Amino acid sequence: MPPEVTPTQSEAEFDRLLLGKRLRHFRTRAGLTLDQLGERVGVVASQLSLIENGRREPRLGLLQSAARELGIDPSELLKREAPDRRSELEIELERSQTAPSYLRLGLPHVRAPRTLGDDTLEALVGLHRELARRSRAAATTSEEARRANTAIRMQMRECDNYINEIELVASDLMRRIGHTTGAVTHREVAMAAELLGFTLIFVDELPSNTRSITDLENGRIYLPPASIPGGHGLRSLALQAMAHRVLGHTEPSSYGEFLEQRLQINYFAAACLMPEARAVDLLQQAKRNRNLAIEDLRDAFGVTHEAAAHRFTNLATRHLDLRVHHYRADGAGALVRGYENDGLPFPSDDSGSIEGEMLCHKWGGRTAFNRTNRTSEFYQYTDTPAGTFWSSVQTGDAELGPFAIACGVPFDDAKWFRGRDTSERRVSTCPDESCCRTPSPDLLTRWQGKAWPSARMHAHVLSPLPTGTFPGVDDTEMYEFLSRHAPGD
Incomplete structure (x- = not known):
């Protein structure tokens, strides 16, 4: 099967959990109990509790009624950000415990009730972050990269290198910006970015080992001022950056997932162009x-x-x-x-x-x-x-x-x-050694044992890939760059 491009069930569950946290935040801020809010919107408190704990998806009408009683716009309940630090930690803890690296340990699932102290919750989340960092560090060796690349190549061979889901998504985006004939222009790429909530910004000092950086908070995609040598045109780079949002990507939890995402964004950019x-x-x-x-x-x-x-x-x-x-x-x-x-x-x-x-x-x-x-x-x-x-x-x-x-x-x-x-x-008779890897008898007679070259060692042969949230990218360098360029910072 080709790499998946649709959100997983777990992501839908986290969306419900986030919505529940926001509902609880605004309810407590309004000074209402579950019973009081339930009475006002016409549901029992136990049903509201299931919604606040992310175990049930609410009807739109219920959300609108709850927002009205809480004195907020319904859109406030649907924002994709935690309402406070405590909720942010609770969601991160829940997400961390679904990671393959944690599930393989066979440890119990830990809940975060309100009685759990903030310091304890901070410590648990910190431990999970370190576990994830070490898991990424262990996975990003050149040997693991080769294994992951091979697995993806075999997947794409099975589907004849064609991913229908991405073709449809790319076709829809081009239709929405009105592109019909000829080469896709830089202006049309900028229009696609605007449609997705981004502004393209060209800068001279992108951090090393990055082709682009997306500031999700401020809706900015930073690109180099000219094409990267080797064929990465600016239109393609911009479309690849947008693809992460269009295809619903989350931060990769393994090197294999990182490579799958890279394949998908390259495919998306090509399908647009x-x-x-x-x-x-x-x-x-x-x-x-x-x-x-x-x-x-x-x-x-x-x-x-x-x-x-x-x-x-x-x-x-x-x-x-x-x-x-x-x-x-x-x-x-x-x-x-x-x-x-x-x-x-x-x-x-x-x-x-x-x-x-x-x-x-x-x-x-x-x-x-x-x-x-x-x-x-x-x-x-x-x-x-x-x-x-x-x-x-x-x-x-x-x-x-x-x-x-x-x-x-x-x-x-x-x-x-x-x-x-x-x-x-x-x-060609390779892998037969006599095809092209064995010198002729005349050359062997003339030079065998009489030459000693100084071989050039490829850097990737012995070194692991640089580690970070995204393999090969220095997190500190990236975040310092964003701080320099973010509006108001």
Whole structure:
């Protein structure tokens, strides 16, 4: 199953609990007992008690009657913030005890009656925060990241890299801002932000390791003043930031959940920038003309080549009946990310992870770098132990060095694509060591035992990811940034 994008039942329960806390707050502030308020609104005190404890959802009419008796607007009862510090702690304690890291301990569920002292409640919540922090720290190692990435890649393979729920949400947002044709403009993205209650603000000094920061309290999304090298356009960055709200995300409780959310916001941004209906029309027409090309999808919607290639994989199987593969590799030939449902044999470790694995020297994602002119797309057929595959490859340069973006299909489906007539063809027998990993006998004779390189160590190999509420982001640096920019602070 693809990652879920709808609120969970537990979130609905917490919404009821929050509403109950606000009702109790305003009732006690008005100096009314349960019996007194119940008599005024026509329900027994026990029913009101169930509502205040979050165990029953009230009817709208009852909320309106209660608000009238309490002298407040009904919207005050529906605000998504705790009415006081005590309520905030009680809700956090309840939420903490539903976390997987706590449930695995098999400990009893602790209630927070009014007789429980505030200091005791503070201590319990503090202990849960530390448990959550240690759980995140244990989970954010590079090994765990690889396992989580692999699990998500397998999930997306099962659903052909297509998530209908997000397609519908993105289509609805584009409809609401009136977007119909052409590339989505920066103004339209700003309109979408306003519709969701946000203002886009461009700043020069975003904290390190952040692409954007959303100030939920003041409705601000902070973005860099220019696109990030490597293809993260400002429109995409803004839409990704909005996606957390649109898709109902809460703070991730594990690294796997963090990665799922990242996948979903990337998918949402692509579905907004390349709306399904119009992208499918373009691709189906191109297939009828036997002229499918990633560069045409890229140019039609004004996005990066990588975004277009990845979007193609979202739509190809569902709408074009094509099995596909897509990957990004760095200039040294290491896989950065990849997807396939066509059987392309990605190199992988014993756990099935592909990130950081070296591509065969004979795959298009590596041979494309051998050209003198790298501005145009490169096409190649590659014979592998799993069959012959055709690939279109675009190379480029980013802040961290050169990269290659490949997208392709099995041999029989190359007939639908521009570049199918290429004469480039290589034979790869990897993982057979004799394919490209073993030097020729002449080279071995000449140099074996006579060379000693100083290897470049990738930082992620030995180091855990920086820890925090959001993996890789320094909480202190982020909060100091928000304090500098928040209005009135």
